[in-house]
Amino acid sequence: MSGGERNDRVLAGEYVLGLLEGADVDSFERRLAREKPLQDEIAYWRARFSDLDATADAQAPSADLWRRIETSIGAPRAAAVAERPGWVERLWESLGFWRGASFAGAAASLMLAIAVGLLAGRATPQPVIIAVLQTDGALPGAIVEAFGDGSIVVVPLRDIEVPPGKALEVWTLYDKQRGPVSLGLIDRAERARFQTHNLPAREDQLYEITLEPATGSPIGRPTGPVLMKGLASAPRI
Amino acid sequence: MKAPTSGHLEVDELATLIAACAAGRRDSLRALYERESGPMIGAAMRIVRRRELAEEVVHDVFVQIWRHAGSFDPALGRGRAWMFTILRNRAISILRNASRELPTEDEALTLAVERNAVTDDAYDRLGDGSALKRCLEGLEPKRRAGVLLAYVEGLSHGEIAARLNVPLGTAKAWIRRSLIQLRECLA
Numbered sequence: 001m002s003g004g005e006r007n008d009r010v011l012a013g014e015y016v017l018g019l020l021e022g023a024d025v026d027s028f029e030r031r032l033a034r035e036k037p038l039q040d041e042i043a044y045w046r047a048r049f050s051d052l053d054a055t056a057d058a059q060a061p062s063a064d065l066w067r068r069i070e071t072s073i074g075a076p077r078a079a080a081v082a083e084r085p086g087w088v089e090r091l092w093e094s095l096g097f098w099r100g101a102s103f104a105g106a107a108a109s110l111m112l113a114i115a116v117g118l119l120a121g122r123a124t125p126q127p128v129i130i131a132v133l134q135t136d137g138a139l140p141g142a143i144v145e146a147f148g149d150g151s152i153v154v155v156p157l158r159d160i161e162v163p164p165g166k167a168l169e170v171w172t173l174y175d176k177q178r179g180p181v182s183l184g185l186i187d188r189a190e191r192a193r194f195q196t197h198n199l200p201a202r203e204d205q206l207y208e209i210t211l212e213p214a215t216g217s218p219i220g221r222p223t224g225p226v227l228m229k230g231l232a233s234a235p236r237i
Numbered sequence: 238m239k240a241p242t243s244g245h246l247e248v249d250e251l252a253t254l255i256a257a258c259a260a261g262r263r264d265s266l267r268a269l270y271e272r273e274s275g276p277m278i279g280a281a282m283r284i285v286r287r288r289e290l291a292e293e294v295v296h297d298v299f300v301q302i303w304r305h306a307g308s309f310d311p312a313l314g315r316g317r318a319w320m321f322t323i324l325r326n327r328a329i330s331i332l333r334n335a336s337r338e339l340p341t342e343d344e345a346l347t348l349a350v351e352r353n354a355v356t357d358d359a360y361d362r363l364g365d366g367s368a369l370k371r372c373l374e375g376l377e378p379k380r381r382a383g384v385l386l387a388y389v390e391g392l393s394h395g396e397i398a399a400r401l402n403v404p405l406g407t408a409k410a411w412i413r414r415s416l417i418q419l420r421e422c423l424a
Contacts, residue, residue, distance in 0.1 A: 006417065009416070009417070009420050010413050010416045013416035013419070013420070014412070014413075017387040017412070018325065018326075018329045018393075019387055019393065019412065021393065021394075039313070043313045046322060047314055047315070048369050048419075048423050049388050050314075050315070050318040050321060051364070051367045051369045052363065052385075052388055052389055053276070053280055053317065053318070053321040053324075054276060055359040055360075055362040056276060056280040056282065056359070058275035058276045058278070059275055059278040059279045059291075060275055061270075061274045061278055061292065061295065065274065065295065065296060066267070066270055066274075069266075069270070069303075070263075072300045073263075073300055073303045073304070195259075195307040195308070196307075197259050197260045197261075197307065198260065
């Protein structure tokens with residue numbers, strides 16, 4: 001084993017222990033985004049140390065804890081991933097992911113490796129359907145592309161003012177009986193990707209963006225004004 | 238007390254429930270909550286010390302599990318390890334973010350922490366079948382304590398040095414060497 005490999009193993013161990021801080025976390029995570037061996041090393045340490053997770057005394061939760069969780073999860077939503085340069089750093093902060101807490105020093109995360117691993121190395125696929133969402137004034141407002149793997153990319157075409165405490169929620173309607181289904185939230189008008197599971201993406205399916213509370217519509221259906229909407233078409237390639 | 242399990246051969250039921258969460262099944266999130274909220278509060282308490290903060294951590298964790306269930310990849314680890322990774326990150330964030338000391342109302346817990354009884358206890362409770370336990374046994378006790386203080390109590394290098402009453406550089410070197418030794422032993 002080379003000194004570099006040994007050093008990486010130790011670094012990965014320190015990362016999982018939560019011992020890397022500040023700039024060390026940033027540089028480690030930049031490498032983690034690209035280097036599969038490091039991702040495997042993280043998974044290795046996580047699995048080994050996880051034996052310790054079960055060694056605490058279980059403590060019964062307060063009676064209202066579940067109700068508070070239910071309130072917070074509000075509308076069903078998927079994770080939005082901003083895809084601008086540096087999104088790795090912002091991923092965890094987007095939509096208040098680590099609300100009220102700094103990222104530094106506490107970023108040890110297998111999840112990051114997973115998210116990064118899923119996005120890295122993906123060939124450029126063709127969308128199954130594309131919808132151009134139009135504003136009230138019939139201006140092009142955003143493009144929605146749905147891919148065969150269930151991912152959906154939303155690209156806003158104009159600035160959208162999002163007041164404090166609000167977010168943009170993306171919806172699709174594929175079945176009138178079922179009603180609109182939330183794809184996820186965006187905290188400002190920027191490119192975002194959502195991962196969906198077994199959600200249809202067909203021609204003439206409606207997509208729309210509404211203004212909702214920052215944690216999403218509390219009732220699972222649009223409550224705020226429709227900012228833009230449009231029907232999907234299959235690209236003629 | 239919950240018996241530690243390694244159980245790498247059993248079906249990963251939690252992974253199945255997490256996958257169902259990704260598909261929008263709230264009953265599956267509830268099932269995860271029923272099974273893991275108690276152990277999670279216990280584990281969070283070891284880091285943030287205070288009951289209400291531990292519940293805050295667990296609240297945040299279940300919200301994140303719900304929102305990010307789709308990014309869980311069973312190929313990279315078991316469901317439980319994924320959930321507790323989120324838990325430790327969140328708890329450590331809160332701990333690091335608190336510029337003040339986190340006082341605990343529980344004097345017994347404070348004393349236990351000071352005597353490193355929390356980490357000793359965690360170590361003692363590792364199952365006999367645990368490779369981690371076998372390999373930790375091979376470390377000199379103070380060095381073992383350094384690793385455990387980081388994982389179990391979420392302490393930083395500086396805090397570990399203070400707790401073990403050694404210079405910062407020594408604490409860092411001990412942990413690095415312990416990790417090398419553990420890696421060789423665990424293989």
